[in-house]
Amino acid sequence: MIELDTRCQELLNTLLQSEVHIKIQEIVDEKQISKRSVYYDLCKINDFLASHHIEEVTLERSKGINLSQKQKEQIRELMYSEPLVRNVYFSPSERVLIIICMILQKDRPLLIEDFIDVCQVSRNTIINDLKVASTKLQEYGLTLKFENKTGYIIQGDVIRKRALFFLYFPELISYYHTGALTSPYQEQVEENLKKFDYIEKTLDTQYVRDTLVALAHFVPVLGQEDESFHFTDIDKNKIMDTYEYTLVQRKFHHLAEDECIYLTLHLLGSRLEVTSMEINDVSEDQEAYDLATSLVSEFSRLACVEFENKEVVERSIFVHLKASLYRYRYGIQIGNPLINDVKGQYPELFEITKKAAEYLAQQIGVPIADNEIAYLTLHFGGFISTNQTVDQMNILIICPNGISTGNMLRAEVSTLIPHADTIDVVALRGNDISFDDYQVVISTVEVPNCSNCIIVHPILSDADRVMILRKCMRTSGKGQIRADDVLEIVKKYVKEEDHQALKIDLQHYLESLTEIRYHPLQDGSRGMLSFLNEETIYFHDEDYDWQEAIRLSSEPLVEKKSITTDFVDAMIRQTRKMGPYMFINEHVVLAHAKPEDGVVQLDFNMNVFESGVYFPKQRIAKVILVLAAEDKVKHLKILKDVMHLFSNEDIQSEILACKNASQMLQVIGKALKA
Structure with a gap:
């Protein structure tokens, strides 16, 4: 099977978004690579297209490269039905996480050979990885042991072991999506996902998708777990009163009561959308509300900002904390697969949020992990944006990773495109989205039947920003020179058979005149x-x-x-x-x-x-x-x-x-x- 690496995928994505020819030199300048590398990548892309019976990309002299509408439709259909994969190389840190997660969800004794087979490295490399894993586990009071009958096992507190799985597994989810990693309970995983989708649809709510996938993978382990833990009666009553618990007990009736409560806590923690105060009565959990208001005030003080919609910010944090307090106390963590991107792309915001969260840690008596800080960063970041708007276009953002991630994307897109009329955020659920209402659609996943969709990372990369700028400038028509208008003036001086070629050249030239650099959200470059x-x-x-x-x-x-x-x-x-x-x-x-x-x-x-x-x-x-x-x-x-x-x-x-x-x-x- 022919696979594309990351650079080739980005180049193919650029071609999909372009409506005009792109010259090789432009790719060289944008990607900061040599012409030889561009030609090499194009050869790999053509081999990939040919393997799927799609017409190859051709280079037209003096014009550059461009995909036909038919090619775009075929490639988009392929990407939706069969996501692009790449040659997989697991980094040392990823191998350690893979080993730990494999042991925590094993269905049989695991030996060194099993880790070698999955990670595709030497025995000595795996032995070193096991030493690193052992050291990492010791930080959490857990022990990695080998026994002849049971193979490698992790001994220690069951809550901490589970917490580690949900902390590490989301960092590996992309490999499960592409098939580079597989679950020993694959059929059960798929069935569990259907059950969680049913709960989500029944409650008319949205959960962080990666959380549902992690739960689907871990549920089979719950049925085998000999160790148990207990919740207090007060906490049980609070959780068992939720609609989530009722549906979890109905769909996972084979699990014990405490395990149903455990699953419910994960669902409540990943339910990040802002809900009305009528649903979340402050009087029912005054502690969470007081902590939320204090945390917002502390962030505001440290960041030297005043939120115009402070009550909305407090309500957003309150909804998150209301469930998170349970998770903190029982060691239940929701791993954040975006944590490295959040820390890398928004380092200032992350550090300020982390400092503000020290107050929260002092109040509840437990430390707040970086993955939780990243979620809070997304919440706060979604409310920090510029307010300049000019009525020119409607933009739709599709983000199934959760409303806080969507808000963060909206904040950055509004900074990139200050003249946008509206910027809406939705999750990709059902087929009730009318793409015709939007000039530009930005999504973190492939979207079927949407020709004007830009595929981006949940945390925008430089290439993503440039792509958004190009698309929005091309879509926006107010105050700009249009190729069609110019063509109407000059076409009488040009042969009719040359009209289409002239129009393309005009589009290409006018685009180069309006090219601008991105203006990222974190404009705090001056320290x-x-x-x-x-x-x-x-x-x-x-x-x-x-x-x-x-x-x-x-x-x-x-x-x-x-x-x-x-x-x-x-x-x-x-x-x-x-x-x-x-x-x-x-x-x-x-x-x-x-x-x-x-x-x-x-x-x-x-x-x-x-x-x-x-x-x-x-x-x-x-x-x-x-x-x-x-x-x-x-x-x-x-x-x-x-x-x-x-x-x-x-x-x-x-x-x-x-x-x-x-x-x-x-x-x-x-x-x-x-």
């Missing part, structure tokens, strides 16, 4: 060091009261016209009203106010007070950082740097020991580079 130098770090050796200290610290930004005096007054007024809310730790104040209070441009400075500044409620500030944030996004890199520096006691001690700006820059530069 602390972009603003700090020997003239913006100030040392004060005299005594000041807190109001004088804020005015003194803000004065340089007023002189630079980055802020107005109204901004300074607003910071003082808020401190009088709310107390020392701007402290980010024991001795550091992040002084800020709303953008509309007087921010002219993004700016930042640092002030060290050797004698300390006394604030209300007996708080003493040794460092005052003044941040002028002009929107909700551009300052996030600064905040990430601030969190990194002042969350580490050793780094903070070095900072407080500095006597001048030069020393301070050396300490900060070294810490941030590390």
Whole structure:
């Protein structure tokens, strides 16, 4: 079977989205590869197409390459019925996860040969992988053992073992989709998925798809599990009162009561869509609501943003926490397959969310794992976006990964395409979506019968952004020169048989004129060091009261016209009203106010007070950082740097020991580079 690697798949996807010819040099520039590599990839694509009896891609002299409508339809049909696969190479970390998950869902004794067969590596490599797996398991109080009769087993607390499966399995799901990995209970898995689909349809709700797949794979193990655990009567009653539990018990009647409760918890935890307060009565779970409102306030304080729709944000977090609290207490985790993408694409937002979640961890007495932080990041990120809109086009986003992921995509698309009229988010369920209502459809999965669909990653890559920009600029007609209009003017001077070729050349030329670069959501590319130098770090050796200290610290930004005096007054007024809310730790104040209070441009400075500044409620500030944030996004890199520096006691001690700006820059530069 001929397979395509990732680069070939991206190139084929680019050709599918293009309505005009693409020149080889354009592919070279966009993909940052050589011409030889492009020709090599085209040969592989043609071999793949030929193996499926589809006409090959041809290169037209002076025009480039382009797929016919018939080719596009055939390729899309192929991709929908048989997703593209690639040569599989499991990384060392993936092999470790595969080994752990295989043991946790084994249906027979597993030996080294079984791991060799699945991972396709040598015996010595698997032996090393087993050592790594053993070390990783020990971090969770679990032990990897080998017994002659049972093969490799994992000993320890049953809840922790299950938690690890649901933490690791989602990172491997794509391999199960492509057939690179298979379940020993494949028939049962498919039947279980049908049962979960029934529950989802009956309740008219949506669950994170990867969670349902993971549950479908793990349910057969529940029937074999000798170890058991118990829930408290109070928690049981709360969970057993839900519609989910009723349906789980009906569809999985062979499972014990506690196992049905266990499945229900997973479903409740993956039910991420925002629901009305009538459904989620605050009085029934005041603890979750109080934690949600406090978490939103803490995030808002740390991120220096104000949510216009704060109640909607709180309700979204409340719905998530209401189920998550149960999972935290019983070690039930929902692995987030997007965690690495979230941390890589939105590092500033992730770090701020992680810092805000420290409050949550303190309140409930258990640590919050990074996979949970990633989900919360998606929730908050979905509400941070620009508000510029110009009536020009309707965009539909199809995202079966959950509403929070869809909101994150919507936020970034609205930043990329500020002139979009509407941007709707739906999951791909049923056939009741009218694609005719949308000029552009963006999806994270292949969509049947949708010719104007752009396939993207759940977290947009650079190639995805460029593709969206091209599609939306091509679709948008207001204020742009159209090839048809130009052709109407000049066609009388051109032979009729050349009209179509001229139109294509005009489209290609006009597209090149409107080419723009993407503007990602995380526009916080300027960190602390972009603003700090020997003239913006100030040392004060005299005594000041807190109001004088804020005015003194803000004065340089007023002189630079980055802020107005109204901004300074607003910071003082808020401190009088709310107390020392701007402290980010024991001795550091992040002084800020709303953008509309007087921010002219993004700016930042640092002030060290050797004698300390006394604030209300007996708080003493040794460092005052003044941040002028002009929107909700551009300052996030600064905040990430601030969190990194002042969350580490050793780094903070070095900072407080500095006597001048030069020393301070050396300490900060070294810490941030590390």
